Amino acid sequence: MLFFDLCIQGVIQGAIYALIALGLTLVYGLLRILHVAHAALFTLGGYIGVIVTNGSGSFLLALLTSMLIVGVVGMSSYTIIYKPLLNRTPLIALIASIGIFIASEELFRIFFGAYGLSYTNPPLQGQIEILSGVSLSHARILVVVLAIGLLSGVGWLAINTRVGIAARATVIDPEMAASSGINVEMIRFGSFFIGSAFAGAAGVMVSLLNNLVEPTMGAVPSYKALAIIVLGGLGSVRGALVASLALGIIESFGTIYVGHLLDRDSIAFAFLIMVLMVRPQGLLARG
Amino acid sequence: MTAKRLQIKNVSVKFGGLLALDDVSFEVDDNQLLGFIGPNGAGKTTLMRVIMGMVNPLSGTVSLNGRNITNLKSVQRIHAGVALGQQIVKPLRQMSLLDNVALASGGKKLLSPFRALMVQRRCDERELARKLLIQVGLGDHVEKLPSELPLGYLKRLEVARALALNPSLLLLDEPLAGLSKPEAEQMADLISNLPRVGLSVILIEHNLPQVQRICPTLYVQSNGRQLAFGVTNDVMADPAVRQAYLGVGV
Amino acid sequence: MAYEIVVLTNMAIAVLFALSLNVITGFCGQVSLGHAAFLGIGAYTSAMLSKSGVPIVITFAPAMGMAALIGLVVGVASLRVRHDFLAITTMGVVFLFTGIVRKQEILGGEIGISGIPAPDFGRVGLLATSLLCVLAYLLFTIWVRRSWAGFAFDSISEDEDTARLLGINVPKFKLFAFVVGTAGAGLAGALYAHQVRFIGPDSFGFVESISVLAMVIVGGIGSIWGVILAAAFLSALPQFFQVIDDYKLLVYGLLLFGAMRFAPEGIDGLLKKIFRRRAVK
Numbered sequence: 001m002l003f004f005d006l007c008i009q010g011v012i013q014g015a016i017y018a019l020i021a022l023g024l025t026l027v028y029g030l031l032r033i034l035h036v037a038h039a040a041l042f043t044l045g046g047y048i049g050v051i052v053t054n055g056s057g058s059f060l061l062a063l064l065t066s067m068l069i070v071g072v073v074g075m076s077s078y079t080i081i082y083k084p085l086l087n088r089t090p091l092i093a094l095i096a097s098i099g100i101f102i103a104s105e106e107l108f109r110i111f112f113g114a115y116g117l118s119y120t121n122p123p124l125q126g127q128i129e130i131l132s133g134v135s136l137s138h139a140r141i142l143v144v145v146l147a148i149g150l151l152s153g154v155g156w157l158a159i160n161t162r163v164g165i166a167a168r169a170t171v172i173d174p175e176m177a178a179s180s181g182i183n184v185e186m187i188r189f190g191s192f193f194i195g196s197a198f199a200g201a202a203g204v205m206v207s208l209l210n211n212l213v214e215p216t217m218g219a220v221p222s223y224k225a226l227a228i229i230v231l232g233g234l235g236s237v238r239g240a241l242v243a244s245l246a247l248g249i250i251e252s253f254g255t256i257y258v259g260h261l262l263d264r265d266s267i268a269f270a271f272l273i274m275v276l277m278v279r280p281q282g283l284l285a286r287g
Numbered sequence: 288m289t290a291k292r293l294q295i296k297n298v299s300v301k302f303g304g305l306l307a308l309d310d311v312s313f314e315v316d317d318n319q320l321l322g323f324i325g326p327n328g329a330g331k332t333t334l335m336r337v338i339m340g341m342v343n344p345l346s347g348t349v350s351l352n353g354r355n356i357t358n359l360k361s362v363q364r365i366h367a368g369v370a371l372g373q374q375i376v377k378p379l380r381q382m383s384l385l386d387n388v389a390l391a392s393g394g395k396k397l398l399s400p401f402r403a404l405m406v407q408r409r410c411d412e413r414e415l416a417r418k419l420l421i422q423v424g425l426g427d428h429v430e431k432l433p434s435e436l437p438l439g440y441l442k443r444l445e446v447a448r449a450l451a452l453n454p455s456l457l458l459l460d461e462p463l464a465g466l467s468k469p470e471a472e473q474m475a476d477l478i479s480n481l482p483r484v485g486l487s488v489i490l491i492e493h494n495l496p497q498v499q500r501i502c503p504t505l506y507v508q509s510n511g512r513q514l515a516f517g518v519t520n521d522v523m524a525d526p527a528v529r530q531a532y533l534g535v536g537v
Numbered sequence: 538m539a540y541e542i543v544v545l546t547n548m549a550i551a552v553l554f555a556l557s558l559n560v561i562t563g564f565c566g567q568v569s570l571g572h573a574a575f576l577g578i579g580a581y582t583s584a585m586l587s588k589s590g591v592p593i594v595i596t597f598a599p600a601m602g603m604a605a606l607i608g609l610v611v612g613v614a615s616l617r618v619r620h621d622f623l624a625i626t627t628m629g630v631v632f633l634f635t636g637i638v639r640k641q642e643i644l645g646g647e648i649g650i651s652g653i654p655a656p657d658f659g660r661v662g663l664l665a666t667s668l669l670c671v672l673a674y675l676l677f678t679i680w681v682r683r684s685w686a687g688f689a690f691d692s693i694s695e696d697e698d699t700a701r702l703l704g705i706n707v708p709k710f711k712l713f714a715f716v717v718g719t720a721g722a723g724l725a726g727a728l729y730a731h732q733v734r735f736i737g738p739d740s741f742g743f744v745e746s747i748s749v750l751a752m753v754i755v756g757g758i759g760s761i762w763g764v765i766l767a768a769a770f771l772s773a774l775p776q777f778f779q780v781i782d783d784y785k786l787l788v789y790g791l792l793l794f795g796a797m798r799f800a801p802e803g804i805d806g807l808l809k810k811i812f813r814r815r816a817v818k
């Protein structure tokens with residue numbers, strides 16, 4: 001059942017990537033900025049998840065609090081980091097964002113310690129046998145369910161509501177949207193909120209799967225998520241989702257079959273470079 | 288038969304489902320100033336981009352001075368003698384007008400970094416650039432940055448920069464657009480007064496009075512197809528042209 | 538005294554490394570988030586050779602050559618992608634580099650290479666050698682900047698489509714920048730290997746790539762003197778901050794953010810502003 005196992009692992013990893021990548025894609029679509037500090041929001045989500053669960057005993061409360069707080073912090077990151085830099089070259093915003101990311105890793109370490117936090121009573125550890133011989137913990141199932149639920153929820157809003165349609169138009173062409181009377185500023189706040197909240201949710205889920213949050217847990221997922229949104233065609237939400245899933249699965253197979261040549265992180269980037277050489281505009285171009 | 292300055296044969300271009308150029312053929316003689324008109328979306332800019340090698344045609348050939356350049360890259364075509372002044376001006380905003388033009392007159396140095404590395408002197412090119420800028424009426428602004436100047440001046444910069452490439456075929460895409468009436472008149476004079484010894488010009492314009500005034504020959508295109516080609520007055524009298532072009536918009 | 542020499546050597550190597558990225562990102566406008574890979578290639582090449590008995594100075598040439606060769610390959614690959622796609626591709630390069638090195642037994646795998654011979658000309662000699670390398674590379678980049686190559690780079694870094702229409706053979710110039718820049722990084726790597734005498738995959742990762750990019754940007758993209766100042770300052774920063782060692786990265790991160798927020802033109806821009814104000818008065 002190795003094949004099946006690897007597929008499942010890939011899908012779970014892909015679901016986490018997708019939750020993180022959504023925010024990055026939205027920010028890129030709206031501001032043309034690579035939002036590295038997004039990873040700090042993911043980590044923040046993990047910390048809030050552990051702390052609130054340990055304090056209150058309710059994982060659901062922790063998940064919701066985390067999404068709410070991270071969403072709000074994400075909105076303020078727009079005001080604090082990016083808004084003053086909007087008319088500079090994107091490289092400036094990228095470095096500023098990296099600066100904030102480095103600083104926030106340190107803040108996590110200073111506040112919560114270098115060794116990280118764990119759940120005192122990890123929730124959702126029960127196992128379900130989904131096929132004979134293959135069983136999954138509730139937590140792992142929840143990751144996938146949550147990703148599908150949240151992402152299709154947003155997808156539904158984007159297609160069926162006025163605000164959603166305006167937001168999609170803005171992501172595709174911000175200038176055009178502004179000139180046709182859409183309140184671009186509101187769309188930006190909204191997108192930062194949703195994107196960050198989802199990253200927060202991903203942080204909570206990863207903290208649960210590993211039963212650990214550490215100051216540096218955001219680093220690798222954030223680099224991967226950058227690769228994913230580039231792979232997906234920068235600014236294309238659908239592309240990013242497809243790329244998340246593809247990368248999750250390729251990594252899980254790759255570590256088994258080419259793991260002796262390349263480590264997990266470089267498999268992702270080898271795949272990225274190969275795709276870009278064939279399709280320099282990413283898997284799905286914008287639109 | 289001597290080779291024509293430019294010869295375009297059966298060029299077709301498709302963008303997705305849109306046939307932007309449909310089997311276009313035409314020629315430009317030596318030392319000719321050819322007006323090129325057509326309604327918006329007629330494929331004028333696209334044809335210029337085909338000549339420059341910025342768009343790959345579906346089929347057809349482009350020859351310059353008898354040499355088939357269809358398979359050359361833009362850079363090679365430029366060094367073979369075509370230059371384009373673009374519809375949307377693209378000055379290099381970090382350098383003065385003088386340097387914008389001087390850079391373009393760098394010739395072979397621009398083809399290879401090693402050759403470029405060998406040379407530090409820029410005075411000859413600057414001298415030439417200054418002359419060209421004076422010629423287009425920007426003599427008082429050579430040291431200014433493009434951001435300090437209005438559009439009308441940048442349009443002239445675009446022309447000077449194209450001339451600095453020392454072309455035998457100059458393509459000008461709507462150099463009069465966005466200019467005031469006196470400015471447009473000036474620019475038209477400038478174009479018609481270019482020393483056309485060894486230089487042919489294709490002038491794309493919507494400003495019909497000026498085109499009629501300065502261009503002896505006219506090529507008309509509509510919807511990617513040739514409508515008419517010949518002596519300006521005959522072409523303008525052609526009912527098909529009046530119908531397709533003058534009937535719409537003007 | 539020995540301590541000061543180490544600090545100064547580190548600064549010299551950082552300056553060389555930053556100047557080399559300045560050719561690619563500053564002159565030619567090609568953002569690279571993976572420059573540390575080439576520092577690593579130079580370091581590994583030089584370390585392997587000098588461990589097998591080749592005199593240190595002789596290893597410089599193959600270190601530069603190897604870095605430039607792979608730099609050329611990366612350059613050719615990156616001709617296909619632009620802007621942010623390029624940035625992330627180069628980021629991929631550095632992950633690929635560390636990922637491959639980790640799995641190579643001959644390169645010491647995870648553990649890296651230790652016992653790199655000390656330079657036989659001593660610490661002071663290494664400092665002098667580093668300074669000479671910096672000087673040589675500096676003079677070369679000043680020459681590039683002033684020549685027609687620098688002139689062409691100015692246009693490519695601003696708008697490569699326009700550069701192309703001016704008759705500039707853009708791909709060749711880009712490859713030239715990649716080769717010159719990665720060769721410089723290779724040289725810096727060779728010096729670095731003999732300065733620390735122990736190298737591993739973690740010394741050449743994404744964070745190091747970002748640090749050197751930060752030096753170039755804080756210095757003022759493309760400005761040679763600004764980049765030198767920024768590289769010297771930022772590389773010595775950890776030493777200044779010994780006292781607050783715990784908060785080193787916090788300060789560094791906030792500094793990067795602050796620099797971008799309040800002085801996005803970098804040191805170069807700040808200096809120009811000050812001098813202009815003086816001139817006005």
Ligand SMILES: Nc1ncnc2c1ncn2[C@@H]1O[C@H](COP(=O)(O)OP(=O)(O)OP(=O)(O)O)[C@@H](O)[C@H]1O
Pocket residue numbers: 302303305307325326327328329330331332333334374
């Ligand atoms: N890169 C492209 N991709 C897709 N379609 C294009 C592209 N460039 C041009 N077109 C289409 O091809 C047709 C011809 O365009 P072109 O710019 O050549 O017209 P034009 O004659 O220069 O018009 P104008 O007078 O407005 O400048 C238009 O319908 C245009 O929308």
Ligand SMILES: [Mg+2]
Pocket residue numbers: 331332333374460
């Ligand atoms: Mg046009």
